Amino acid sequence: MTRDAASSAAPGPALPHDLSVWGMFLAADWVVQAVMLGLAVASVLTWTILVAKAWELRGSARRQHETAQRLAATASLADLASGATPLDAVAARLLAAAEQELHLSQGLADAGGIKERIASRFERIEAAHARQLRRGTGLLATIGATAPFVGLFGTVWGIMNSFIGIAHARTTQLAVVAPGIAEALLATALGLVAAIPAVVVYNHFARSAAAARARTSDLSAAVQQIVSRDLDRRAAAGPRAATPLQADRPDRGPLQPAAAR
Numbered sequence: 001m002t003r004d005a006a007s008s009a010a011p012g013p014a015l016p017h018d019l020s021v022w023g024m025f026l027a028a029d030w031v032v033q034a035v036m037l038g039l040a041v042a043s044v045l046t047w048t049i050l051v052a053k054a055w056e057l058r059g060s061a062r063r064q065h066e067t068a069q070r071l072a073a074t075a076s077l078a079d080l081a082s083g084a085t086p087l088d089a090v091a092a093r094l095l096a097a098a099e100q101e102l103h104l105s106q107g108l109a110d111a112g113g114i115k116e117r118i119a120s121r122f123e124r125i126e127a128a129h130a131r132q133l134r135r136g137t138g139l140l141a142t143i144g145a146t147a148p149f150v151g152l153f154g155t156v157w158g159i160m161n162s163f164i165g166i167a168h169a170r171t172t173q174l175a176v177v178a179p180g181i182a183e184a185l186l187a188t189a190l191g192l193v194a195a196i197p198a199v200v201v202y203n204h205f206a207r208s209a210a211a212a213r214a215r216t217s218d219l220s221a222a223v224q225q226i227v228s229r230d231l232d233r234r235a236a237a238g239p240r241a242a243t244p245l246q247a248d249r250p251d252r253g254p255l256q257p258a259a260a261r
Contacts, residue, residue: 024179024186027179028183028184028187029157029158029183032157032158032161035150035151035153035154035157035190036186036187038150039147039150039151039187039190039191042143042147042194043190043193043194045139045143046140046194046197049139049140050201052136053136053137053208057133057205057208057212060088061215063089064088064090064215064216064219067091068215068218071091071222071223072222075226075229076226077095077098077099077226077227080095080226088219090125090216090219091223093125094122094220094223097118097121097122097125098118098121098122098223098224098227101114101117101118101121102114102230105117111231111234114231115224115227115228119224122220122223125220126213126220129216130213130216133209133213134209137202137209140198140199140205141202143194143195143198144198144202147192147194147195147198148191148192149191150191151187151188151189151191151195152187152188153187154184154187154188154190155184155187156184157187158181158183158184158185158187161180162177162181
């Protein structure tokens with residue numbers, strides 16, 4: 001019997017006893033194990049960001065809706081300051097910025113210039129809020145873009161090891177080939193498990209953040225309307241009229257944002 005025939009007739013190595021995900025992970029090469037662990041961590045981060053951002057955006061949407069209704073029914077800064085209901089955090093920052101600019105602009109008769117400076121302050125607050133909304137979503141984009149390729153790297157590495165094992169065993173029996181290829185393909189599967197939810201969650205939060213920015217713009221417009229009314233009242237009362245903050249809000253502390261609910 002020739003050497004090739006003898007090797008073909010010899011029984012191949014038995015399949016691993018445990019072909020579960022955990023068993024294949026333990027039997028994989030250390031490089032493939034590192035890839036799998038990294039992808040598992042990425043998947044956990046994706047779901048953590050999903051829960052945290054969903055809670056943040058849902059609470060923010062509710063508070064901004066309540067604040068928008070209150071601003072729509074408010075005639076002046078004094079009325080807004082005397083309300084017992086706390087404002088949304090963004091609206092409170094907008095009001096504080098408007099009050100500060102009105103205070104710094106005391107004695108100036110150009111209402112148009114005051115409005116422009118207040119609008120500039122509001123733009124910076126809106127930009128800061130937009131950056132806050134995007135916090136964490138960059139990681140989702142990174143995971144969604146790179147996880148499939150990381151899993152593919154683990155698969156290629158595992159298949160290379162399988163071919164090396166076939167060469168050493170001098171056999172092409174399925175019992176030798178299948179376990180290594182299965183372990184390698186598990187890395188690709190984990191890459192897809194990490195990437196697909198990350199892409200879906202990222203797109204969902206991109207839409208939610210756009211809606212939140214629109215609500216912030218609505219709050220900014222509502223506050224500017226209130227400030228414009230106060231400035232027009234001051235102009236109608238005469239050049240010596242006090243600002244709304246001087247006349248209607250003596251010795252009041254800064255407006256407090258609504259506590260997260």
